[in-house]
Amino acid sequence: MDLTFTPEEQAFRQEVRAFVRDKLPASLRHKVVNSLRLTRDDHVMWQRTLHERGWGGPGWPREHGGPGWNAVQQYIFEEECAAAGAPRLIPFGIKMVAPVIMAFGSPEQQKRFLPDISSARKWWCQGYSEPGSGSDLASLKTRAVRGFDKDGDHFVVNGQKTWTTLGQHADWIFCLVRTDPQAKAQRGISFLLIDMKSPGITVRPIITLDGAHEVNEVWFENVRVPAENLIGEENKGWTYAKFLLGHERSNIAGIGISKREIERLKRVAATEMKNGKPLLEDPLFSAKVAQIEIDLMALEMTNLRVLSDEANEKAPGPAASILKIKGTEIQQAITELLVAAVGPYALPFKAENESDEEGDIGPRYAAGLGAHYCNMRKLSIFGGSNEIQKNIISQQLLGL
Amino acid sequence: MDFSFSEEQHQLQDAISRFVQGDYSFERRHKILKSADGWSREVWQGLADLGVLAMNIPEADGGLGYGPIETLLAMQSAGPALLCEPLLDSAVIATALVRDFGSPEQRAELLPAMGGGERIVVLAHTEAAGRGQPVWVETSAKKSGDGYLLNGHKAVVSLAPAADELLVSARMSGQPGEADGVAVFRVSKDAPGLVLKAFKTLDGRRAADVVLTDVKVPAASLLGAPTTSATAAIDRALDIGLAALCAESLGVMEATVNATIEYLKTRQQFGQPIGRFQALQHRTADMLLHLEQSRSMAYLAAMHCNVADDTQRRKTLSAAKVVIGNACRFIGQQSVQLHGGMGMTEELNVSHFFKRLMAIELSFGDTDTHLQRFAALTQRDIPLAA
Ligand SMILES: Cc1cc2nc3c(=O)[nH]c(=O)nc-3n(C[C@H](O)[C@H](O)[C@H](O)COP(=O)(O)OP(=O)(O)OC[C@H]3O[C@@H](n4cnc5c(N)ncnc54)[C@H](O)[C@@H]3O)c2cc1C
Numbered sequence: 099m100d101l102t103f104t105p106e107e108q109a110f111r112q113e114v115r116a117f118v119r120d121k122l123p124a125s126l127r128h129k130v131v132n133s134l135r136l137t138r139d140d141h142v143m144w145q146r147t148l149h150e151r152g153w154g155g156p157g158w159p160r161e162h163g164g165p166g167w168n169a170v171q172q173y174i175f176e177e178e179c180a181a182a183g184a185p186r187l188i189p190f191g192i193k194m195v196a197p198v199i200m201a202f203g204s205p206e207q208q209k210r211f212l213p214d215i216s217s218a219r220k221w222w223c224q225g226y227s228e229p230g231s232g233s234d235l236a237s238l239k240t241r242a243v244r245g246f247d248k249d250g251d252h253f254v255v256n257g258q259k260t261w262t263t264l265g266q267h268a269d270w271i272f273c274l275v276r277t278d279p280q281a282k283a284q285r286g287i288s289f290l291l292i293d294m295k296s297p298g299i300t301v302r303p304i305i306t307l308d309g310a311h312e313v314n315e316v317w318f319e320n321v322r323v324p325a326e327n328l329i330g331e332e333n334k335g336w337t338y339a340k341f342l343l344g345h346e347r348s349n350i351a352g353i354g355i356s357k358r359e360i361e362r363l364k365r366v367a368a369t370e371m372k373n374g375k376p377l378l379e380d381p382l383f384s385a386k387v388a389q390i391e392i393d394l395m396a397l398e399m400t401n402l403r404v405l406s407d408e409a410n411e412k413a414p415g416p417a418a419s420i421l422k423i424k425g426t427e428i429q430q431a432i433t434e435l436l437v438a439a440v441g442p443y444a445l446p447f448k449a450e451n452e453s454d455e456e457g458d459i460g461p462r463y464a465a466g467l468g469a470h471y472c473n474m475r476k477l478s479i480f481g482g483s484n485e486i487q488k489n490i491i492s493q494q495l496l497g498l
Numbered sequence: 499m500d501f502s503f504s505e506e507q508h509q510l511q512d513a514i515s516r517f518v519q520g521d522y523s524f525e526r527r528h529k530i531l532k533s534a535d536g537w538s539r540e541v542w543q544g545l546a547d548l549g550v551l552a553m554n555i556p557e558a559d560g561g562l563g564y565g566p567i568e569t570l571l572a573m574q575s576a577g578p579a580l581l582c583e584p585l586l587d588s589a590v591i592a593t594a595l596v597r598d599f600g601s602p603e604q605r606a607e608l609l610p611a612m613g614g615g616e617r618i619v620v621l622a623h624t625e626a627a628g629r630g631q632p633v634w635v636e637t638s639a640k641k642s643g644d645g646y647l648l649n650g651h652k653a654v655v656s657l658a659p660a661a662d663e664l665l666v667s668a669r670m671s672g673q674p675g676e677a678d679g680v681a682v683f684r685v686s687k688d689a690p691g692l693v694l695k696a697f698k699t700l701d702g703r704r705a706a707d708v709v710l711t712d713v714k715v716p717a718a719s720l721l722g723a724p725t726t727s728a729t730a731a732i733d734r735a736l737d738i739g740l741a742a743l744c745a746e747s748l749g750v751m752e753a754t755v756n757a758t759i760e761y762l763k764t765r766q767q768f769g770q771p772i773g774r775f776q777a778l779q780h781r782t783a784d785m786l787l788h789l790e791q792s793r794s795m796a797y798l799a800a801m802h803c804n805v806a807d808d809t810q811r812r813k814t815l816s817a818a819k820v821v822i823g824n825a826c827r828f829i830g831q832q833s834v835q836l837h838g839g840m841g842m843t844e845e846l847n848v849s850h851f852f853k854r855l856m857a858i859e860l861s862f863g864d865t866d867t868h869l870q871r872f873a874a875l876t877q878r879d880i881p882l883a884a
Contacts, residue, residue: 234767307849442654
């Protein structure tokens with residue numbers, strides 16, 4: 099057993115660190131480390147910066163234009179980016195649809211779609227969930243009927259997707275659609291790539307409890323999709339979706355983000371005063387911070403064990419579920435302590451559409467913490483809720 | 499022992515429940531929140547007509563002379579409506595302070611007007627560095643001519659923008675943290691030198707930071723008699739407010755738990771209502787445990803908020819705030835979680851319950867503050883030698 103990173107890995111870490119230090123604009127870093135809302139341009143700008151360095155698809159193999167990093171390198175990359183306050187990469191293109199296109203798409207699809215993903219020329223969103231199908235995703239109803247006419251082979255899509263994250267910015271959506279209503283739930287599903295500018299698509303905002311417009315409803319009314327946008331085989335979409343869900347584990351635990359957030363928490367708690375002393379010296383508060391830090395140490399080790407298994411080609415099991423549950427619990431717990439640290443100054447609130455001028459209500463770092471806490475409740479709901487992850491652990495890992 | 503309520507108390511409870519269900523629907527509240535003021539005079543008058551604003555005012559002062567149990571029932575019944583009017587701030591806290599500390603003339607001038615809905619008064623007391631400790635007052639009052647000059651900064655004063663006048667605590671002598679030397683002044687909201695930095699809070703209400711720069715007030719604006727420090731009276735008024743806040747949270751938590759149970763019965767996934775999954779059944783059972791423990795503590799708090807023995811009163815109220823703070827967090831978080839994506843939307847009432855519960859947890863001193871206060875107060879009870 100050896101817990102140290104190799105000299106090559108350490109050199110790699112330095113390389114990433116130096117790059118991010120040089121290239122990340124201070125204004126963007128400020129937004130990220132204070133959980134202020136990012137614009138589409140902010141994300142695109144950072145994705146392009148990485149792309150120019152050849153790091154646009156950090157998990158991609160060389161043959162598809164990626165850097166060809168192994169799991170440990172990807173982990174180090176994500177950790178350094180998070181620590182430096184870089185925006186998290188929007189996963190839908192890079193981490194979700196791209197690996198599916200690489201594994202199951204045709205060479206034409208790979209040539210057509212992949213370069214626009216790593217360079218952020220096209221923004222992707224994920225169309226899985228439906229109003230009636232969340233945890234029970236296989237029950238989805240959006241219908242795609244295949245047909246041939248003078249304009250060729252195509253699907254006609256009708257239905258509704260929901261919770262589509264940042265769909266308002268998207269150029270493309272990857273969807274699970276039902277192509278065989280007769281088959282058993284998982285069997286009659288196909289994986290379609292749909293141009294968001296297609297006639298018949300309507301995007302409606304859903305405003306979340308923190309006042310933000312981050313998710314959307316997407317309606318499909320007789321939307322025509324060329325058959326060349328079908329990934330792999332018809333009715334095999336569930337297999338591809340499952341591949342996707344199990345694919346990306348390098349950042350599921352959010353270790354780098356949590357480390358940065360704990361630093362922020364300590365900065366805030368060192369500034370806030372209680373009984374004339376810094377809050378961080380209050381025994382009750384500092385014990386809570388310490389507990390989170392310790393939990394995070396353990397999770398980091400667990401994460402590295404999973405990565406090392408993966409690097410040794412051991413079958414990836416439901417370990418991702420452990421990383422997801424514990425990682426999101428830690429991230430949420432940090433937001434609770436941040437709110438507790440600033441007390442009532444976590445309550446002043448500005449909706450997204452209101453001016454972002456710095457008011458002088460409370461300390462600067464307090465603005466947005468309350469909304470951030472509210473927004474982070476999503477971590478235990480999306481991407482397979484923590485309850486569903488526990489079902490997976492008890493069924494697949496424990497055989498119960 | 500008797501945990502039942504009188505006929506009259508039930509009627510009060512019913513009247514308020516009917517009022518908020520009829521005149522304060524979710525949609526109406528939404529409209530009110532969006533208006534420029536963010537609260538409604540019309541609703542306020544409606545509450546006055548119901549007698550709610552006069553319940554804490556003695557009959558001798560033109561009120562109904564009810565006690566803390568009626569306040570409990572009123573706040574609990576109003577809780578689910580998430581009122582954005584200053585019921586707690588004016589009709590409970592400021593009323594208690596004027597009633598118990600004001601001079602006879604001040605009582606005569608203020609209480610009937612407050613009870614009738616014509617005058618809204620809010621206590622501006624808490625300061626940023628105080629972190630929920632009632633005696634932390636840095637704001638200063640200096641004698642100047644025949645009046646006083648006030649200087650200081652009051653933090654996140656709930657519903658201050660709705661008030662006609664503020665009761666501002668200020669230190670005439672001594673250091674922050676000391677009980678002696680604090681006075682309370684009546685300050686008109688448009689007094690020169692007083693700046694209200696108004697804002698919305700996460701739970702939809704209006705609040706303000708109140709900045710006082712050489713605000714000149716006449717001697718007669720001093721509340722009560724100039725000889726006694728106001729800290730004990732403020733402390734008691736805040737405890738009465740804290741008990742009322744506990745009662746409100748009880749109403750909000752009941753509504754939250756009910757909404758969640760209802761959702762678990764109707765939302766279908768995997769071909770059955772999600773309430774069939776044992777993991778969720780046990781979670782909901784835990785929510786109910788928190789709720790019932792909170793109910794007990796809200797009752798206890800109501801029955802103790804008037805106790806003259808400071809130690810006993812504070813111990814009980816801190817205990818209540820700890821139990822209820824933890825419950826607010828658990829019930830709030832789980833209600834969102836069990837609603838899945840729907841729980842995250844502004845459209846559903848649970849997300850608003852969640853935010854109110856969060857705000858309650860942070861108000862009047864957070865859970866840690868009260869846990870530590872309770873610990874400090876009870877350590878003295880332990881006999882040191884066997
Ligand atoms: C902010 C946000 C962004 C999202 N972004 C996207 C996106 O971009 N694209 C997309 O396709 N989807 C997205 N989602 C949807 C997300 O994946 C779903 O919300 C999630 O799968 C849960 O589904 P649901 O909301 O329908 O909840 P439900 O499935 O109705 O679940 C309700 C509750 O029941 C529990 N539950 C359900 N079944 C079981 C069971 N068998 N055992 C125990 N407990 C159970 C759940 O854990 C949850 O607590 C997003 C969601 C949110 C909140």
